[in-house]
Each structure stands twice: as C-alpha cells, then as structure tokens.
Amino acid sequence: MKKFFNELKCNERLRLSDACGEHPLDATSRCRAELKLALRVQRLVSQIEACGVFDFAGEDTQADEILTAGNSFFDKSYFGTRVLILAPHPDDEINVAGNMILTLAAAKAEIFVAYSTNGDFEQSAEIRAQEAVDALKILGVPRERIIFLGYGDTFNGRGKPHIFHAVAPTTSPAGFSETYAAEGFVDYAKRTFGRHAAYTRENFKRDLKSLLLELRANIIFCVDFDSHADHRALSILFEEALGEILTERSDYRPEVYKKFAYATAFTAAPDFYAPNLLSTPKPKLGETDTYDFDIIDRANYGWKNRVRFPVAENCRRTLLKDNPLAEAVFAHKSQRNEWNALRILNSDEIFFERRTDSQTFAANVSATSGDASKVRDFKLIDTPDIDATPAKFDGNLWQPAFDDAQRKIFFTWDEPAQIRQIVLYGNPLDDVPAKISLRLELAETNAVIERVVQLPSRGRPSVIELEKIFVTRAELKVVDMGRDFGLAEVEFFANADPLKKIPPFIKLTVNDNFFYRYAVPDEVEKISVGLYRFHVDAPVKITATAEGEELLSEVMDDELILNFGSAREVVLTAEVVGSDIYDRAIIRRVGDFAQIQLKVWQWLDKLRVHKIRKVDR
Numbered sequence: 001m002k003k004f005f006n007e008l009k010c011n012e013r014l015r016l017s018d019a020c021g022e023h024p025l026d027a028t029s030r031c032r033a034e035l036k037l038a039l040r041v042q043r044l045v046s047q048i049e050a051c052g053v054f055d056f057a058g059e060d061t062q063a064d065e066i067l068t069a070g071n072s073f074f075d076k077s078y079f080g081t082r083v084l085i086l087a088p089h090p091d092d093e094i095n096v097a098g099n100m101i102l103t104l105a106a107a108k109a110e111i112f113v114a115y116s117t118n119g120d121f122e123q124s125a126e127i128r129a130q131e132a133v134d135a136l137k138i139l140g141v142p143r144e145r146i147i148f149l150g151y152g153d154t155f156n157g158r159g160k161p162h163i164f165h166a167v168a169p170t171t172s173p174a175g176f177s178e179t180y181a182a183e184g185f186v187d188y189a190k191r192t193f194g195r196h197a198a199y200t201r202e203n204f205k206r207d208l209k210s211l212l213l214e215l216r217a218n219i220i221f222c223v224d225f226d227s228h229a230d231h232r233a234l235s236i237l238f239e240e241a242l243g244e245i246l247t248e249r250s251d252y253r254p255e256v257y258k259k260f261a262y263a264t265a266f267t268a269a270p271d272f273y274a275p276n277l278l279s280t281p282k283p284k285l286g287e288t289d290t291y292d293f294d295i296i297d298r299a300n301y302g303w304k305n306r307v308r309f310p311v312a313e314n315c316r317r318t319l320l321k322d323n324p325l326a327e328a329v330f331a332h333k334s335q336r337n338e339w340n341a342l343r344i345l346n347s348d349e350i351f352f353e354r355r356t357d358s359q360t361f362a363a364n365v366s367a368t369s370g371d372a373s374k375v376r377d378f379k380l381i382d383t384p385d386i387d388a389t390p391a392k393f394d395g396n397l398w399q400p401a402f403d404d405a406q407r408k409i410f411f412t413w414d415e416p417a418q419i420r421q422i423v424l425y426g427n428p429l430d431d432v433p434a435k436i437s438l439r440l441e442l443a444e445t446n447a448v449i450e451r452v453v454q455l456p457s458r459g460r461p462s463v464i465e466l467e468k469i470f471v472t473r474a475e476l477k478v479v480d481m482g483r484d485f486g487l488a489e490v491e492f493f494a495n496a497d498p499l500k501k502i503p504p505f506i507k508l509t510v511n512d513n514f515f516y517r518y519a520v521p522d523e524v525e526k527i528s529v530g531l532y533r534f535h536v537d538a539p540v541k542i543t544a545t546a547e548g549e550e551l552l553s554e555v556m557d558d559e560l561i562l563n564f565g566s567a568r569e570v571v572l573t574a575e576v577v578g579s580d581i582y583d584r585a586i587i588r589r590v591g592d593f594a595q596i597q598l599k600v601w602q603w604l605d606k607l608r609v610h611k612i613r614k615v616d617r
C-alpha cells in the first residue's frame, strides 16, 4: 500500500521534471496542481483503507487463504511438458496466451515462443526483440526459448503480394527480402538450414513445419484468423503445415488451441475496471473493433464450445498494479498499447480447440468428384485473399461437381480403424442445412452400419456418437444439399475425449463469468452460481458455507441459487464426485462505501498507467 503511493509520488516527480522541460512555467504549475491533487487523494485513501474492502487490497486474509490457487487446475505440474506459442508479432504472445504462458511456466512447463515476423513494420527488429525478451521474462520464459522465423511485418498494402500469396520472393515494407533476426538472435532458417530463406509462402510453411517437427511440443497455442493479414497467414499456414505432418506421420498428435488475438483479447471491450473482473466477452460485429466477419458460431467457433482457462492468481484482482500480465503488456513500450491491458485481462482466457487425433489422417480418401483431400487438410477455413476486409472464405471444401449424381466420398483404412465418434464440418458460409447418409463397413464381420446425418448450416459440426467399432471402409453420400454445400473436414475419432496434458477441471461462474472473489451490493439477497466444465462429465457437488456453516441452497443441474440470509461472505466449493477436481470461490456483499472505495483505487490505478505511458519512455 505505502509502496503504491511511493511509486505514484515518484512517477509524479518524474513526470513533473519531464513536462517542465517542454513548457517550463505552465507545465510546472499544472503538474504541481496535479501532484497536489494526487497527494490529497493519497491521504484520503490512507484514511479509509482501515475500513477494509473486498477484492483488491490483498488484506483479506480469509479470502487469500481460500483462494490461493483455489482450483485443481493449478495443482498440476507440467514438468516434462513442452509448450509452443505461435505468434505473428512481438506482443501477440500476450494476446494469444499470456495467461497460459504465465500459468504453465510457473508449473514448470518448457515453453517456447516463436514469432513468425520480426515486427519490423514501424520499429526495428532490435527494439521489438528486446521488448519480447523483457515481456517473456516477466511471464517466465527465458531468452533462449524465443524463436524468430524472421519474416517481414505487414507485407500488404505496398503493391507487393503478401507472403501468403508470394510464389516468387517478395520484399517486406522494411526493405528485406529474406529472413533475418535482431542482434543476438539467429533466424530459424539460418540456424536450421544454414542460410536465410527468401520471403516466399513455400519457405514460410517449410520453416513452420520444420519447427513443429523439431520441437514436437505437447501443447500448441496458435493465433487464429484475425483481421490482420500476418495473423491470418500464420493461422492458415500453421494449419496447412500441421495437416501435412498429421497425414505424413502417425507419431505426433499435439493438443492444439487457437486464439483470436484481436477480437477476444487485443481489441475486445476495455472492461477491466468493472466492479468484478469479467470473462472474455463474445465478439460482436459492429461493436468489437477489427472484428470484420461474423465467424463466431460458425465452423468450430461455437461460443458455447469455447475452451475457457482460469487465470493465474496474481492476475485476478481489480487493479493493474502488480499484475504480471499488465507488466508484460507494458514491456512492449514501442507499441504504446498500455491501455490494451484493459481489453486483454479477463477472468478467463479463451481458445477454440482443434483435435489432431482424427483417424482420417491415416485413411485413403477419394470421391466421385471434387477434391477429396480437402476433408483432411486440418483447415476449417481458408481464404483466396489474405487482405480482404471483411474476410473472404473459400478454397478448403470438398464440393461434389454439380452434375455428379452420386456425390460420394470414401475413406478406407489398410488397418481397421477404431471409431467411437465422427464429426463433420460443412461450409461456414452455407446457410442451408444438408442431409448426408453414412455407411460404415465393420472389420471382421463385414457387417454394415448406416445412419442418416443432418449437417447444420454455417459449417457447424455434426457429431455422431457410436459404440466403439472397428471399421475398414466408410462412405458418405450427400442426399440433400444447398447451392453452397461443401465439407470442410471429416473426422473419425477412436475416443469421444482424448487423453490430454491439460487435465479436466471445473470453474464456478456468476452470469457466465469465471469468478474467484466476487462482490455484490448489500441489497442483493439471492444470486445464481453456475458451472463451467472442461472435459468433465461426472456429477459435481456445489456447496455454500458462511462462517463454517452450510447454507441452505437450491441446487440443480450445475446451478446453485444462493440465498445470503444474514451472511455477508459466502465460500462456494464445487467438487467432482469421486475425484480430486475442485474449485473454490468467494462472494461477499459490500456496502456503498466499499464500492466507492474500489472506484477510487481504480482511478489511482489508471493514473499510474497514465504515468507509465508518459514517463517510462
């Protein structure tokens, strides 16, 4: 607390001397007035802090004891687990997986961060690389695990093709035409193949594929199809590269999580200074900046199916102060993106999961017409124009020819494939549902299983659950389809749920927000508490206690209606029956005074970030 104000005072002084250089007289008096005001607020707050407020001051001993970690998600050691973050630019590592880097690094995972570009559009590669080193040091990743593929930043808009479309070598706006890295680093191509790589799509994908195979990370977090062409290029070429690996070999099946670095982080709503830390909001067309095409709820981007991870303990509070994720954002000084911390930081970190264990990668695939290989290229979307705004999608579908009366696609396996679940993805732009008949030939008995499957519109998945069977041949016939019909992927899984490095967990929610400690106004008598499940099917027991006594609550289907009665602070515990999976959280009722106190603290916190912006460069 004292330290906070000392820092504030110190920053004020720095700012004072800084501003005085420009306009000696005016600035001095203005700054002095500001300083006086800040000191007055400081005195005011130090007088009221003794009253104790919920949620941010770090003086709440009961809450601190109960909520340190507070979730079995944080109990696991990741020693021996290798993690790869694929980010287009330095600073995107935070947008893509800042919280998971921090969390997994603290749990002893071996984390590599690879940047596809040098971030050299406006600043030098040297500046961007140093900032990446500084930010990743805060998050727990050492310099030697930072990799630069060394491609150019922002190829588009200068009359040259973006590298995504570059068959012949292209030149970046910074004037480079082959990979390089900042002083003290060696670009990936030079280190691996002995020479810098010309800026072509082929080399970009070759380097990515080589990197994936060299590291063989157990878990991969990769940027998804944002509005920025560099983000899109990395997203699609990663999927292409991994799709090739999955088809060519059977000994590598990583866990893959994709992330919209813009719409669900960097340009999400600046909602940090809410009374309670909120979860990542759903992107909305026309509201979320840079979100130019309504991709959510198409293909595998069902909002309900998003993966939500809890955030590290020191990132859950309602101030940016002492928040390592915010500090990592600030470390990218040249980006002047301090306020984006308010967008990036939420009570969950969300991804869309892509399974890599489909048996389709081991199958022979053919069709009566159209390009059958499209259903196992690992790509759910692709674009003919990486720069298009709004985004354009095309080129990743198996589409039978118009005059093809059979409209069939076939899968055969040399060795019988174990199948428990089949997932079909259609065309994300198709607004008409389709009907498909499915025919599976069983190994040994040669018996046949037939099903008629409804394929939803907008490319959303159709999931077919089966008893565990062994199959030698599968046939899909399109019975009924609209004009835009196509199949993006066909996946055959041996298990409904694969074994994962990230273990199953649960998390308590209020209004669908992950919460750890939650403040509600005094007058609230009842509140509904919900539950998020990550690969957990078993029953979950939720209990509410106040001062050690269990409160009577209505519980039904992962929901608990909490009646406060006379209780001010309630501890909620959720446990998966018969396992060590648990979550704990606290709800406290607070009066007007505490709410105002929080606002004052947040105002001071904002003031501090203003100082960082102005002074620290």
Ligand SMILES: [Zn+2]
Pocket: 088, 089, 092, 228, 231
């Ligand atoms: Zn970026």
